[in-house]
Amino acid sequence: MLWDALTLQLGYNATLVAIGATLLGISAGVTGTFLFLRKRALVSDAISHATLPGVCLGFMVLVALGGDGRNLIGLLAGSAVSAWIGLLCMNWLTRHTRLAEDAAIGAILSVFFGLGIVLLTVIQTMGVGRQAGLEGFLLGSTAGMLWADALVIAIGGAATLLLVMIIRRPMTMVAFDPEYAAARGLPVHRIDLAMMGLVMAVTVVGLKIVGLILIVALLIIPPVTARFWTDRSDRVVLLAGLAGGLAGYLGAAMSASAPNLPTGPIIVLVSFGFFALSLLLAPVRGVLAAVLRHLRFQRRVHIRQGLLALAQGQKIYEPLTLRLLRRAGLARADGVATETGKARAAKALRDERRWEIVRADQMHEATAALYDGLRDIETVLTQDQIAEIDRQIGGPQEVPA
Amino acid sequence: MLSLAAHQGASVAEKITKDCPLAIRGLTVSYGQKPAVFSVDMTVQPGAMTAIIGPNGAGKSTLLKAALGIVSPLSGQVSVFGEPLEKQRARIAYVPQRASVDWDFPTRVIDVVLMGLSRELGLLGRVRARHMSRAMDCLNRVGMRDFADRQIGQLSGGQQQRVFLARALAQDADLYLLDEPFAGVDAATEKAIIAVLKSLKEAGKTVVVVHHDLATVTDYFDHVFLINTRKVAEGTVAEAFIAETLQSAYGGRLATAQIDQISRALG
Numbered sequence: 001m002l003w004d005a006l007t008l009q010l011g012y013n014a015t016l017v018a019i020g021a022t023l024l025g026i027s028a029g030v031t032g033t034f035l036f037l038r039k040r041a042l043v044s045d046a047i048s049h050a051t052l053p054g055v056c057l058g059f060m061v062l063v064a065l066g067g068d069g070r071n072l073i074g075l076l077a078g079s080a081v082s083a084w085i086g087l088l089c090m091n092w093l094t095r096h097t098r099l100a101e102d103a104a105i106g107a108i109l110s111v112f113f114g115l116g117i118v119l120l121t122v123i124q125t126m127g128v129g130r131q132a133g134l135e136g137f138l139l140g141s142t143a144g145m146l147w148a149d150a151l152v153i154a155i156g157g158a159a160t161l162l163l164v165m166i167i168r169r170p171m172t173m174v175a176f177d178p179e180y181a182a183a184r185g186l187p188v189h190r191i192d193l194a195m196m197g198l199v200m201a202v203t204v205v206g207l208k209i210v211g212l213i214l215i216v217a218l219l220i221i222p223p224v225t226a227r228f229w230t231d232r233s234d235r236v237v238l239l240a241g242l243a244g245g246l247a248g249y250l251g252a253a254m255s256a257s258a259p260n261l262p263t264g265p266i267i268v269l270v271s272f273g274f275f276a277l278s279l280l281l282a283p284v285r286g287v288l289a290a291v292l293r294h295l296r297f298q299r300r301v302h303i304r305q306g307l308l309a310l311a312q313g314q315k316i317y318e319p320l321t322l323r324l325l326r327r328a329g330l331a332r333a334d335g336v337a338t339e340t341g342k343a344r345a346a347k348a349l350r351d352e353r354r355w356e357i358v359r360a361d362q363m364h365e366a367t368a369a370l371y372d373g374l375r376d377i378e379t380v381l382t383q384d385q386i387a388e389i390d391r392q393i394g395g396p397q398e399v400p401a
Numbered sequence: 402m403l404s405l406a407a408h409q410g411a412s413v414a415e416k417i418t419k420d421c422p423l424a425i426r427g428l429t430v431s432y433g434q435k436p437a438v439f440s441v442d443m444t445v446q447p448g449a450m451t452a453i454i455g456p457n458g459a460g461k462s463t464l465l466k467a468a469l470g471i472v473s474p475l476s477g478q479v480s481v482f483g484e485p486l487e488k489q490r491a492r493i494a495y496v497p498q499r500a501s502v503d504w505d506f507p508t509r510v511i512d513v514v515l516m517g518l519s520r521e522l523g524l525l526g527r528v529r530a531r532h533m534s535r536a537m538d539c540l541n542r543v544g545m546r547d548f549a550d551r552q553i554g555q556l557s558g559g560q561q562q563r564v565f566l567a568r569a570l571a572q573d574a575d576l577y578l579l580d581e582p583f584a585g586v587d588a589a590t591e592k593a594i595i596a597v598l599k600s601l602k603e604a605g606k607t608v609v610v611v612h613h614d615l616a617t618v619t620d621y622f623d624h625v626f627l628i629n630t631r632k633v634a635e636g637t638v639a640e641a642f643i644a645e646t647l648q649s650a651y652g653g654r655l656a657t658a659q660i661d662q663i664s665r666a667l668g
Contacts (some may be wrong), residue, residue, distance in 0.1 A: 037507070166525065170524070182469070369587075
């Protein structure tokens with residue numbers, strides 16, 4: 001069943017939904033990346049909640065004009081208008097009052113959403129048109145998606161993607177260093193507004209599939225996922241598009257493979273799955289990599305401390321140190337150094353003396369900054385420099401360098 | 402040149418020629434109700450290295466940001482090479498304070514330097530070999546060539562500062578404005594930066610630096626601009642960097658001993 005869904009053999013509606021969700025996932029991931037880089041991810045939550053009054057007013061207007069209120073373009077146009085008003089209000093609040101952005105987001109989000117719910121209730125008591133479908137915009141509803149709906153989503157998503165690609169450079173510059181961007185003559189506020197306008201476009205396009213409450217997940221989770229894998233913003237954009245598109249496709253296919261599985265929430269859960277895997281497994285920024293790095297570092301510290309203790313004939317009390325030394329063949333179970341252990345210990349002690357000289361000498365300022373108590377001195381100084389330092393230390397020179 | 406009294410009120414009607422890299426007249430910038438910079442006139446000498454100095458909160462950075470149009474002034478005019486800022490923007494390079502950006506941003510050293518070429522690259526232009534080699538040259542000038550592919554978060558403070566300078570160099574501008582480039586950097590970086598700035602001066606460029614270390618003013622700069630919300634003094638180091646003006650700019654904040662020391666150093 002799932003295989004049929006993945007290969008788009010589950011019928012017309014499922015195929016439309018899968019294609020629409022994939023395109024939506026790509027454009028949401030790519031657009032959301034710039035919001036994430038600008039550290040304004042939550043703005044998308046305010047924008048998406050501000051669409052609801054527009055959907056309701058759009059429905060009312062459509063009914064008043066004599067339709068049944070199901071025209072998707074009409075409803076999306078309404079949602080875009082109210083989202084844009086919400087966006088401008090939020091922008092005004094942050095720029096011209098003392099309200100911080102988080103407070104402005106909270107205010108806009110709740111007021112617009114509240115207004116939307118009131119309008120939704122009013123529509124239900126009106127008893128006209130086919131109002132039953134409107135709640136679908138809260139969490140998305142893909143049952144009965146039409147070819148025309150899919151086309152709107154595809155065109156909207158592709159247009160957004162194109163615009164993002166055109167202004168990606170200024171958006172990146174503003175996200176990294178807004179003051180420098182302003183000094184170069186870039187219209188920072190207008191670029192920010194354009195970025196949020198694009199986010200709004202994605203939100204509006206995504207209302208049908210994932211709904212206004214969950215669209216924020218498609219905007220934020222893919223870039224955060226992508227950030228685990230790369231340190232380059234252009235690649236974050238690409239990977240976020242990939243993660244978003246894949247989540248859209250897999251999520252839509254999975255929800256089609258069994259009856260009564262909601263599409264939007266499943267897409268979000270698949271997206272979260274990618275995030276969780278990245279969080280754990282990413283090579284540098286992942287949790288597992290960080291734990292391994294920490295353990296390796298701890299091991300180096302213990303072995304170093306153990307060697308210094310051996311060199312000075314001190315007893316080692318720390319069981320972990322003893323275990324590590326034994327496993328490395330540097331000490332016996334009773335804490336006595338092996339031959340290799342003795343040599344390594346003597347070297348460690350001598351390195352410690354050499355470092356002392358280096359750190360006391362102004363001439364070696366840059367090298368001294370590298371001191372961490374662990375580094376072998378030959379990794380930072382030449383043999384000649386080490387020989388010079390050894391001359392200053394004096395004493396027997398037979399210690400292997 | 403030396404003007405101890407602060408200019409009050411209207412701007413000075415004085416011919417500003419094309420040679421003058423930066424002229425500011427009657428500039429007032431305010432955050433809320435408290436002016437950070439009040440009615441300041443400044444005339445930057447072409448081909449000179451000028452230090453903007455003054456105590457903490459004296460409006461040094463604000464003056465620079467207003468000159469670049471990053472903050473909008475309450476009143477006053479800024480002209481760059483005799484014309485309004487917008488017309489001559491391409492000729493100004495700005496080096497912001499290092500702390501003003503998030504260094505965990507996903508970008509490499511070379512990408513930051515390429516931002517200096519954003520005008521040439523335009524919206525969709527591809528980064529070509531000549532852009533790359535120009536960016537690498539700029540990194541080379543600040544001694545950071547080997548770091549081109551590093552993620553910026555891996556750099557030390559001094560290295561970050563040098564990358565910012567390389568980005569400004571890539572613009573190939575005529576007027577360089579730097580905000581505290583020596584703050585919290587290592588000695589090697591300070592040396593590298595000052596060498597680059599002196600080479601810019603030798604190439605006939607104009608350099609203006611917000612500076613906090615009074616001890617190095619005479620070594621590094623030939624002009625100074627003293628500010629404490631109002632302009633305190635402006636002129637060559639010999640004219641304007643003297644005990645009297647320093648006392649006036651810093652008030653009690655500068656120990657008398659320090660002023661004596663500087664005066665002695667100046668002979």
